[in-house]
Amino acid sequence: MNNSSIAAALEQVRQAKPLVHNITNVVVTNFTANGLLALGASPVMAYAEQEVADMARIAGALVLNIGTLNETEIRAMKLAGQSANEHGVPVIFDPVGAGATAYRTATARGIMNEVKVAVLRGNAAEVAQVIGQDWQIKGVDAGEGGGSAADLAIAAARQLGTVVAVTGKDDIVSDGKATYVCRNGNAILTRVTGTGCLLTSVIGAFASVVNNPAEAAVAALVTYGVAAELAAAEAAAQGPGSFQIALLNKLAQVSGADIEKLGRVERL
Amino acid sequence: MNNSSIAAALEQVRQAKPLVHNITNVVVTNFTANGLLALGASPVMAYAEQEVADMARIAGALVLNIGTLNETEIRAMKLAGQSANEHGVPVIFDPVGAGATAYRTATARGIMNEVKVAVLRGNAAEVAQVIGQDWQIKGVDAGEGGGSAADLAIAAARQLGTVVAVTGKDDIVSDGKATYVCRNGNAILTRVTGTGCLLTSVIGAFASVVNNPAEAAVAALVTYGVAAELAAAEAAAQGPGSFQIALLNKLAQVSGADIEKLGRVERL
Amino acid sequence: MNNSSIAAALEQVRQAKPLVHNITNVVVTNFTANGLLALGASPVMAYAEQEVADMARIAGALVLNIGTLNETEIRAMKLAGQSANEHGVPVIFDPVGAGATAYRTATARGIMNEVKVAVLRGNAAEVAQVIGQDWQIKGVDAGEGGGSAADLAIAAARQLGTVVAVTGKDDIVSDGKATYVCRNGNAILTRVTGTGCLLTSVIGAFASVVNNPAEAAVAALVTYGVAAELAAAEAAAQGPGSFQIALLNKLAQVSGADIEKLGRVERL
Numbered sequence: 001m002n003n004s005s006i007a008a009a010l011e012q013v014r015q016a017k018p019l020v021h022n023i024t025n026v027v028v029t030n031f032t033a034n035g036l037l038a039l040g041a042s043p044v045m046a047y048a049e050q051e052v053a054d055m056a057r058i059a060g061a062l063v064l065n066i067g068t069l070n071e072t073e074i075r076a077m078k079l080a081g082q083s084a085n086e087h088g089v090p091v092i093f094d095p096v097g098a099g100a101t102a103y104r105t106a107t108a109r110g111i112m113n114e115v116k117v118a119v120l121r122g123n124a125a126e127v128a129q130v131i132g133q134d135w136q137i138k139g140v141d142a143g144e145g146g147g148s149a150a151d152l153a154i155a156a157a158r159q160l161g162t163v164v165a166v167t168g169k170d171d172i173v174s175d176g177k178a179t180y181v182c183r184n185g186n187a188i189l190t191r192v193t194g195t196g197c198l199l200t201s202v203i204g205a206f207a208s209v210v211n212n213p214a215e216a217a218v219a220a221l222v223t224y225g226v227a228a229e230l231a232a233a234e235a236a237a238q239g240p241g242s243f244q245i246a247l248l249n250k251l252a253q254v255s256g257a258d259i260e261k262l263g264r265v266e267r268l
Numbered sequence: 269m270n271n272s273s274i275a276a277a278l279e280q281v282r283q284a285k286p287l288v289h290n291i292t293n294v295v296v297t298n299f300t301a302n303g304l305l306a307l308g309a310s311p312v313m314a315y316a317e318q319e320v321a322d323m324a325r326i327a328g329a330l331v332l333n334i335g336t337l338n339e340t341e342i343r344a345m346k347l348a349g350q351s352a353n354e355h356g357v358p359v360i361f362d363p364v365g366a367g368a369t370a371y372r373t374a375t376a377r378g379i380m381n382e383v384k385v386a387v388l389r390g391n392a393a394e395v396a397q398v399i400g401q402d403w404q405i406k407g408v409d410a411g412e413g414g415g416s417a418a419d420l421a422i423a424a425a426r427q428l429g430t431v432v433a434v435t436g437k438d439d440i441v442s443d444g445k446a447t448y449v450c451r452n453g454n455a456i457l458t459r460v461t462g463t464g465c466l467l468t469s470v471i472g473a474f475a476s477v478v479n480n481p482a483e484a485a486v487a488a489l490v491t492y493g494v495a496a497e498l499a500a501a502e503a504a505a506q507g508p509g510s511f512q513i514a515l516l517n518k519l520a521q522v523s524g525a526d527i528e529k530l531g532r533v534e535r536l
Numbered sequence: 537m538n539n540s541s542i543a544a545a546l547e548q549v550r551q552a553k554p555l556v557h558n559i560t561n562v563v564v565t566n567f568t569a570n571g572l573l574a575l576g577a578s579p580v581m582a583y584a585e586q587e588v589a590d591m592a593r594i595a596g597a598l599v600l601n602i603g604t605l606n607e608t609e610i611r612a613m614k615l616a617g618q619s620a621n622e623h624g625v626p627v628i629f630d631p632v633g634a635g636a637t638a639y640r641t642a643t644a645r646g647i648m649n650e651v652k653v654a655v656l657r658g659n660a661a662e663v664a665q666v667i668g669q670d671w672q673i674k675g676v677d678a679g680e681g682g683g684s685a686a687d688l689a690i691a692a693a694r695q696l697g698t699v700v701a702v703t704g705k706d707d708i709v710s711d712g713k714a715t716y717v718c719r720n721g722n723a724i725l726t727r728v729t730g731t732g733c734l735l736t737s738v739i740g741a742f743a744s745v746v747n748n749p750a751e752a753a754v755a756a757l758v759t760y761g762v763a764a765e766l767a768a769a770e771a772a773a774q775g776p777g778s779f780q781i782a783l784l785n786k787l788a789q790v791s792g793a794d795i796e797k798l799g800r801v802e803r804l
Contacts, residue, residue, distance in 0.1 A: 026562050029294050029295040029566075030295055034508065034512065037459050038508050038509065044365070045294065045295050046368075048338045050369075054368075054370065055369055069584055070584045071584070097580070100582075101590040102587075103590070192570060194566065194569075238785055240785065241783070241785045241788075242781055242785055244784070245510055245513060246509065248512075250507070252459065252507045252508050297604075298565075298730065301729035301730075302780065305727050305729055306775065311729065315606060316606045316607070318637075319639035322637040322639070323636065326636075513780075514775075517776065520775045520776050
């Protein structure tokens with residue numbers, strides 16, 4: 001995956017306008033929907049057990065996010081996930097807050113057990129919790145340097161048999177064999193809620209048009225990171241409120257040429 | 269309904285500051301509340317079966333929206349709707365995603381059967397699904413030209429015995445006898461989530477002060493469309509994030525003079 | 537509490553980055569999380585009965601808000617509140633809409649009975665309902681002058697045995713003995729949804745680092761009011777959409793020097 005193929009994938013998203021079915025938390029629904037719309041995808045949120053299987057089946061990707069989980073929603077996630085699995089729809093999973101409470105950790109592992117996930121996206125602490133490792137994390141971010149985050153991503157990918165994206169200062173994507181580091185983004189992303197959740201949904205948009213899930217994740221991370229850099233250049237000095245709006249603007253405007261110029265991805 | 273009477277209705281909304289009770293989806297709650305506040309109405313969201321009848325009774329209008337429906341919320345919608353019916357409070361209904369899943373279609377029809385709805389607002393595909401027609405739609409919009417959307421609105425209004433607003437590139441309002449086409453708005457509305465849902469709630473605000481529901485819908489569509497045009501002129505070039513903020517600004521600022529100058533409504 | 541000690545408390549919040557656990561309404565979750573992040577705190581929303589006790593225990597403060605209450609959420613609030621009480625975590629309560637329906641009034645009183653609340657924050661009508669007074673309120677605000685709001689705050693603080701913040705044009709904080717009036721803020725706050733709810737969560741952030749709950753409330757009110765004044769000076773003329781974004785920006789930027797210069801608090 002290089003900048004040219006990422007730019008091509010972005011163009012595919014905009015041509016296909018994939019339906020991305022999100023079962024996500026109440027904090028980020030609006031921002032996620034607006035981010036996907038800005039990028040050129042077509043978001044839908046549908047949570048009822050009576051309809052999630054039907055909606056997941058017709059979607060280009062299914063995104064599961066446990067940020068404000070409850071029993072009803074977990075059942076819906078599993079029903080939707082299994083429907084997606086049956087119909088070849090890629091499932092992207094964001095284990096928000098795994099490790100913060102036992103309930104979240106158990107739920108995250110339960111979803112990984114019952115649904116075939118194409119891409120798991122979390123910060124280092126969350127990913128470590130999903131695979132039951134007492135990984136040494138500084139705060140909730142990946143710590144200094146990309147080394148340990150890469151080791152974690154590779155270990156998780158091998159243990160889980162899926163693509164793992166460990167995001168932080170640098171972002172790592174691994175399928176257990178190929179491993180990429182993506183260096184785009186900006187620190188102000190951490191001052192706006194839901195920027196990680198939206199990123200997970202953006203991975204969904206790319207996974208609906210790029211068959212290889214690791215490449216889809218890399219394309220999403222670089223596109224999102226470049227958009228964030230453009231937004232930060234324009235609005236970070238004004239503050240996180242303005243940055244949030246600028247990020248939506250730049251997701252709509254980020255071009256293949258921007259990615260060719262600014263994308264920073266390498267295979268480890 | 270002409271521009272002068274629409275301007276007068278807007279002034280009535282701002283004087284009355286009507287309480288608009290919304291039972292709506294989790295994606296758009298914040299945007300809906302802010303849009304209604306900006307316009308000059310007073311939004312409330314209340315969903316519990318224990319209180320919806322009480323809240324609907326004291327409201328100026330009740331808005332039902334099935335964007336993220338579930339069984340509990342459907343029961344609450346029916347309780348609220350029946351309370352509104354008993355107390356003469358107009359009910360506005362937005363059948364979000366009718367047709368996308370069987371559950372949504374059945375729910376939309378169930379609400380139409382059990383609640384007397386003053387105005388049904390949806391895109392052409394949604395309205396066609398509510399009346400059980402296999403209407404030929406290009407995508408989810410009204411298709412080219414106003415002809416077929418007008419036919420649909422008239423047919424739906426007659427079949428359902430209510431006012432129907434079919435929105436798209438042009439917006440049609442019909443009570444089965446009088447039919448209006450409203451030509452305000454801007455395409456960037458489709459790049460921001462919840463602009464249709466907020467529009468439905470704005471119809472609620474107008475229906476609380478304008479007795480004729482078709483005229484209330486026309487006044488809401490034109491006011492909202494003019495505000496969107498003013499917002500687009502200022503912010504569309506910056507992107508959908510900035511447009512969303514500008515739309516809230518313009519809902520607060522749009523004046524009778526703006527409507528006199530820019531409103532584009534005609535009776536068919 | 538004077539401007540210097542408020543400035544020092546703000547610095548403590550930014551150093552400590554306290555985890556603020558919110559069980560709040562669906563309208564304001566995103567805005568609340570972004571406001572807390574902007575200020576420098578660390579928000580978490582967690583609602584499931586299976587995890588709220590665990591989350592409240594590790595938080596710096598717990599914020600309960602009944603804006604879109606339901607039976608499940610009320611149970612979760614009580615579980616979280618009791619866990620917070622057991623572990624010395626201050627609980628801040630926002631009785632949104634108490635008085636609007638019997639269900640809200642009863643719920644607000646039930647929470648006050650079953651959870652030891654450190655600070656109750658509401659407008660005059662809400663606070664009066666919580667203590668069962670048929671207080672004469674002009675609209676939902678505190679009425680003209682600070683006199684009656686101060687009497688209400690003092691009466692409520694004594695009856696409930698907690699700190700009470702009655703917010704309106706002026707904001708009153710009383711623990712039944714010491715009573716403060718805070719005169720910062722701007723009327724455009726009433727045109728943006730959730731500005732009161734976010735304020736309640738900001739009180740939580742301060743209560744996690746300031747031991748005296750009345751002083752924490754005063755520090756929060758003044759900081760928030762000064763940020764709102766800075767935001768209004770920059771963006772109120774553009775409209776409520778722009779003000780909302782500017783408020784997030786200013787919560788990130790408001791400094792001790794701003795508070796020294798602009799803070800307006802006096803002890804009655």
